[in-house]
Amino acid sequence: xxxxxxxxxxxxxxxxxxxxxxxxxxxxxxxxxxxxxxxxxxxxxxxxxxxxxxxxxxxxxxxxxxxxxxxxxxxxxxxxxxxxxxxxxxxxxxxxxxxxxxxxxxxxxxxxxxxxxxxxxxxxxxxxxxxxxxxxxxxxxxxxxxxxxxxxxxxxxxxxxxxxxxxxxxxxxxxxxxxxxxxxxxxxxxxxxxxxxxxxxxxxxxxxxxxxxxxxxxxxxxxxxxxxxxxxxxxxxxxxxxxxxxxxxxxxxxxxxxxxxxxxxxxxxxxxxxxxxxxxxxxxxxxxxxxxxxxxxxxxxxxxxxxxxxxxxxxxxxxxxxxxxxxxxxxxxxxxxxxxxxxxxxxxxxxxxxxxxxxxxxxxxxxxxxxxxxxxxxxxxxxxxxxxxxxxxxxxxxxxxxxxxxxxxxxxxxxxxxxxxxxxxxxxxxxxxxxxxxxxxxxxxxxxxxxxxxxxxxxxxxxxxxxxxxxxxxxxxxxxxxxxxxxxxxxxxxxxxxxxxxxxxxxxxxxxxxxxxxxxxxxxxxxxxxxxxxxxxxxxxxxxxxxxxxxxxxxxxxxxxxxxxxxxxx
Amino acid sequence: xxxxxxxxxxxxxxxxxxxxxxxxxxxxxxxxxxxxxxxxxxxxxxxxxxxxxxxxxxxxxxxxxxxxxxxxxxxxxxxxxxxxxxxxxxxxxxxxxxxxxxxxxxxxxxxxxxxxxxxxxxxxxxxxxxxxxxxxxxxxxxxxxxxxxxxxxxxxxxxxxxxxxxxxxxxxxxxxxxxxxxxxxxxxxxxxxxxxxxxxxxxxxxxxxxxxxxxxxxxxxxxxxxxxxxxxxxxxxxxxxxxxxxxxxxxxxxxxxxxxxxxxxxxxxxxxxxxxxxxxxxxxxxxxxxxxxxxxxxxxxxxxxxxxxxxxxxxxxxxxxxxxxxxxxx
Numbered sequence: 001x002x003x004x005x006x007x008x009x010x011x012x013x014x015x016x017x018x019x020x021x022x023x024x025x026x027x028x029x030x031x032x033x034x035x036x037x038x039x040x041x042x043x044x045x046x047x048x049x050x051x052x053x054x055x056x057x058x059x060x061x062x063x064x065x066x067x068x069x070x071x072x073x074x075x076x077x078x079x080x081x082x083x084x085x086x087x088x089x090x091x092x093x094x095x096x097x098x099x100x101x102x103x104x105x106x107x108x109x110x111x112x113x114x115x116x117x118x119x120x121x122x123x124x125x126x127x128x129x130x131x132x133x134x135x136x137x138x139x140x141x142x143x144x145x146x147x148x149x150x151x152x153x154x155x156x157x158x159x160x161x162x163x164x165x166x167x168x169x170x171x172x173x174x175x176x177x178x179x180x181x182x183x184x185x186x187x188x189x190x191x192x193x194x195x196x197x198x199x200x201x202x203x204x205x206x207x208x209x210x211x212x213x214x215x216x217x218x219x220x221x222x223x224x225x226x227x228x229x230x231x232x233x234x235x236x237x238x239x240x241x242x243x244x245x246x247x248x249x250x251x252x253x254x255x256x257x258x259x260x261x262x263x264x265x266x267x268x269x270x271x272x273x274x275x276x277x278x279x280x281x282x283x284x285x286x287x288x289x290x291x292x293x294x295x296x297x298x299x300x301x302x303x304x305x306x307x308x309x310x311x312x313x314x315x316x317x318x319x320x321x322x323x324x325x326x327x328x329x330x331x332x333x334x335x336x337x338x339x340x341x342x343x344x345x346x347x348x349x350x351x352x353x354x355x356x357x358x359x360x361x362x363x364x365x366x367x368x369x370x371x372x373x374x375x376x377x378x379x380x381x382x383x384x385x386x387x388x389x390x391x392x393x394x395x396x397x398x399x400x401x402x403x404x405x406x407x408x409x410x411x412x413x414x415x416x417x418x419x420x421x422x423x424x425x426x427x428x429x430x431x432x433x434x435x436x437x438x439x440x441x442x443x444x445x446x447x448x449x450x451x452x453x454x455x456x457x458x459x460x461x462x463x464x465x466x467x468x469x470x471x472x473x474x475x476x477x478x479x480x481x482x483x484x485x486x487x488x489x490x491x492x493x494x495x496x497x498x499x500x501x502x503x504x505x506x507x508x509x510x511x512x513x514x515x516x517x518x519x520x521x522x523x524x525x526x527x528x529x530x531x532x533x534x535x536x537x538x539x540x541x542x543x544x545x546x547x548x549x550x551x552x553x554x555x556x557x558x559x560x561x562x563x564x565x566x567x568x569x570x
Numbered sequence: 571x572x573x574x575x576x577x578x579x580x581x582x583x584x585x586x587x588x589x590x591x592x593x594x595x596x597x598x599x600x601x602x603x604x605x606x607x608x609x610x611x612x613x614x615x616x617x618x619x620x621x622x623x624x625x626x627x628x629x630x631x632x633x634x635x636x637x638x639x640x641x642x643x644x645x646x647x648x649x650x651x652x653x654x655x656x657x658x659x660x661x662x663x664x665x666x667x668x669x670x671x672x673x674x675x676x677x678x679x680x681x682x683x684x685x686x687x688x689x690x691x692x693x694x695x696x697x698x699x700x701x702x703x704x705x706x707x708x709x710x711x712x713x714x715x716x717x718x719x720x721x722x723x724x725x726x727x728x729x730x731x732x733x734x735x736x737x738x739x740x741x742x743x744x745x746x747x748x749x750x751x752x753x754x755x756x757x758x759x760x761x762x763x764x765x766x767x768x769x770x771x772x773x774x775x776x777x778x779x780x781x782x783x784x785x786x787x788x789x790x791x792x793x794x795x796x797x798x799x800x801x802x803x804x805x806x807x808x809x810x811x812x813x814x815x816x817x818x819x820x821x822x823x824x825x826x827x828x829x830x831x832x833x834x835x836x837x838x839x840x841x842x843x844x845x846x847x848x849x850x851x852x853x854x855x856x857x858x859x860x861x862x863x864x865x866x867x868x869x870x871x872x873x874x875x876x877x878x879x880x881x882x883x884x885x886x887x888x889x890x891x892x893x894x895x896x897x898x899x900x
C-alpha cells in the first residue's frame with residue numbers, strides 16, 4: 001500500500017499532462033440547475049392548481065408498462081420512439097399535431113399561412129401556453145428550437161427534417177412574440193417536422209453551448225415542458241412520473257383528466273404481461289403476438305391493435321460480389337414463404353410489403369399485393385441462370401469456382417427476428433442456399449451495417465418510416481456512402497424518382513411517382529421485404545377513451561380517464 | 571483487527587483499479603460504438619461524428635482513459651454516455667436496491683440453509699433427509715431466470731386471481747405506483763410485499779447449496795470426540811447439536827459467505843431483470859450492451875470492492891466463530 005499511493009499520484013500527474021482540457025459535457029456546471037427549476041415548477045403549479053376543473057372524469061392514476069426505458073425529454077438529443085411520443089403528447093408540445101386522418105391540426109400554433117410560392121411558412125402561436133415553471137411559450141422558443149436543431153454542433157438526431165429549410169438565422173424570423181416565419185425551398189410534407197419536433201424552452205437552455213445540450217440534465221433529470229402533463233419524478237431504469245398540468249388551455253381541452261401518469265420500465269415481457277393481468281399496469285405497450293392472444297381472452301382487458309409504420313426486411317449488401325446480382329436477390333425473396341411466416345407469427349395482424357413504404361402510409365401502392373409470392377421453382381431457375389448449381393450434391397449450390405452459396409444474415413437479439421431468420425434458413429435450404437443467421441448485440445450490428453467497411457452480407461432489420469417519406473438515404477446514388485445506404489444501391493431511375501419526390505408539394509401529384517418508385521424497387525430488388533405488422537397494446541377496461549393509431553400509443557393520453565369507482569386506492 | 575481490515579481494504583484499491591483498466595480495454599476493443607444508441611434514420615455521418623465529439627468519444631483511447639482515471643481519482647465517476655446523468659447519481663439510485671435485495675436474500679438463504687442442513691445431519695438417512703436433499707438439489711440446479719418466472723406465475727398471477735389465495739405478491743418493481751401517497755406503515759408493508767418474491771427466489775437457489783455444506787460439516791463434527799463427551803455428560807440433545815456441534819460446523823460455512831457475496835451480486839442480474847428490480851445488475855448489463863463505459867467501469871470497481879469486503883467479512887467472522895483465529899498481529 002505504501003507504494004500504491006505514490007503510484008496513483010504519479011499516474012494522475014502523468015495523465016493530467018496528457019489529458020487536454022475538455023469539458024464539452026458541462027460536467028459540474030449545472031449543479032443546482034435542477035433544484036432551482038423544479039422548485040419554480042412546484043411554485044407555479046401551486047398557483048394554478050385551482051384552475052383544474054372538477055368532475056367525474058378528473059382524477060386517478062394510469063400506469064403504462066413498456067419494455068424499454070425512455071431516453072428523455074430533450075428533443076435535441078432523445079430520438080427514440082417512446083421518448084419522442086412523450087415529448088409530443090405528454091410533457092412538451094409541437095406546433096401542430098395530426099388528426100386521425102393524419103392531416104395537420106392546430107396545437108401550439110393556432111394557425112399557419114403559406115406564401116403563394118410556398119417559400120415562406122408562418123405560424124401564429126397561441127398566447128396562453130405556459131412552460132411548467134410559469135414562463136410563456138413564445139416565438140423565441142420556436143426560433144431557438146429551429147436554430148439549435150439545424151446547428152450541426154447540437155447533434156440533433158433528425159437534421160433531415162429541415163434539409164429544405166434555409167439554414168441558420170436566414171431561415172427563421174420572429175415577427176412578434178407569437179408569430180414566427182420560416183423560409184424554405186418548396187418541398188413535399190413541409191409541415192411534418194413541426195408535428196414531431198417538440199418546442200424547447202429557450203429561457204432554460206438558450207445559454208447552454210449546443211455541443212453540451214445532449215448531456216444537459218434538463219432532459220433526463222428535470223424536464224420542464226409545456227404539455228398537458230408536468231414532470232414529477234424519475235427513477236432511472238424504473239419509472240417516470242408525470243402529473244396533470246392545470247395551466248393547459250381549456251380551448252385545447254384543458255389539463256389531462258388523469259391526476260398522475262406513470263411510465264414503468266419492465267424489461268421482461270412475461271413479467272409485463274403478469275403486471276397487466278394482475279392490474280399493476282393499465283397499458284402494456286408492444287405485446288408479443290402470443291401474449292396479445294392471452295390478454296384478449298382475459299375479462300377486463302382489451303387489445304388495441306393498429307397498423308404501424310415499421311417494415312421488416314432482409315437487406316442485402318450488393319457490394320458483396322455474389323449479392324450484386326439482382327437474380328440472386330430475387331431468388332432469395334422467391335425462396336421464402338413470406339405469407340406463411342407473416343401469418344404464422346402475426347395471424348391477420350400484418351400486411352405483406354414489397355418496399356419500405358408501410359401500408360398505413362398514403363404513398364403505399366396496394367396494387368402490388370402479393371408480388372413475388374413463394375415460388376421455389378422460380379427461385380431455383382433464377383439461381384441456375386445466375387450460375388449457382390449444386391455441383392457436389394450436398395444440397396448447397398456452388399458457383400463455377402466451387403464456392404458454396406453461403407450468406408450470413410445478422411440481426412439483433414429481437415425474438416421475432418430470430419424466429420423469422422430460422423424459418424428463412426430452413427426454406428432457403430430447400431432451394432440450395434445456405435443462410436446463416438447470426439445474432440449480434442445492437443451496437444455491434446449497427447456498427448457493421450453503417451460503417452464504411454459494410455462488414456456484412458445480409459441484415460434482418462425493422463425500418464420505421466416517418467410520415468414524411470424520404471428514402472434518399474437508403475437508395476439514392478449520391479448517398480451511397482452515407483450511414484443508411486447499406487444495400488449499396490445505385491440506380492438512375494430510383495435517383496430520378498427520389499429527386500422528383502423532393503419537389504412535389506401536394507400528395508395527389510406525389511402518389512403516382514411513389515407508385516412508380518415502388519415498382520422500380522421491386523425490379524432493382526435491393527432487399528427481401530417481408531411485412532409490416534400491427535402494434536398491439538393491452539389495455540385494462542377501466543382506462544377509458546384510449547385511442548391508439550399510427551400516430552402512436554400516447555396520441556390521446558390527455559383524454560384518458562378512469563371512473564372514480566375504478567381508481568386505485570394507494 | 572481494525573488495522574487488519576483497513577490494510578486489506580486499502581491494499582485492494584490498486585487491484586480494483588487494475589480490474590477497471592482491463593474492463594476499459596476490453597470494452598474499447600469490443601466491436602460497436604457507444605454513439606450507435608443515438609443513430610436515427612436520416613442521420614448523416616457528420617451528425618454521428620458530432621455526437622461522438624459531444625460525448626468525448628472522438629479522443630484517442632489513452633486520452634479517454636486518462637480523463638476517466640483522472641476524474642475517478644478525484645472521486646468523480648464521470649457522466650453516463652447514454653443520456654448524460656452523472657454516473658454517481660445513476661449508481662446511487664440503484665445500489666441501495668441491490669444491497670437490500672442481496673442482503674435479505676443472503677440472510678434468508680443462510681437461515682434456511684443452516685436449518686435444513688442441521689435437520690438433515692441430525693436425521694441422517696431418514697426419509698426427511700432424503701426429501702430435503704432432493705428439494706435442496708432441485709432448487710440448487712434450477713435456473714434462477716426460470717424459477718423467477720414460475721414464482722410470478724404461482725404467487726402473483728394465479729395466487730390471487732385464479733386460486734383465490736388470501737395473499738398474493740406484486741410481480742415486479744420495488745414499490746407500488748403511488749407509494750409516496752401511502753402512510754408510513756403502508757409504505758413498509760408495500761416494500762416488503764415487493765421484496766418477497768425476488769428475495770425468496772434468490773434465497774431458494776442459494777439455500778440448497780448452503781444446506782449441502784452444513785449437512786456434511788455437521789456430520790463431520792457430530793462424529794468428534796467432544797460431541798460424544800458432551801452427550802456423555804448428559805447434556806440435552808438440542809444443546810449438543812445447536813451449541814456444541816453447530817458452532818464448530820459453521821466455521822467452513824462462514825467461508826461460503828465470502829464466496830456468496832459475489833455470487834449473489836451476479837445472481838441478482840437475472841432476478842433484477844425478471845422482477846424489473848431497478849438494481850446494479852440490470853444497470854450493468856444495460857450499460858455493457860450500450861458500451862456505456864463510465865458506468866461499467868464504476869460498477870466494476872464497486873462490484874470488486876464488494877467482493878473484497880465480502881471476503882474480508884468472512885475472514886473477520888472466522889475470528890468470531892473460531893477463537894483460535896485472531897487478526898491484528900500480522
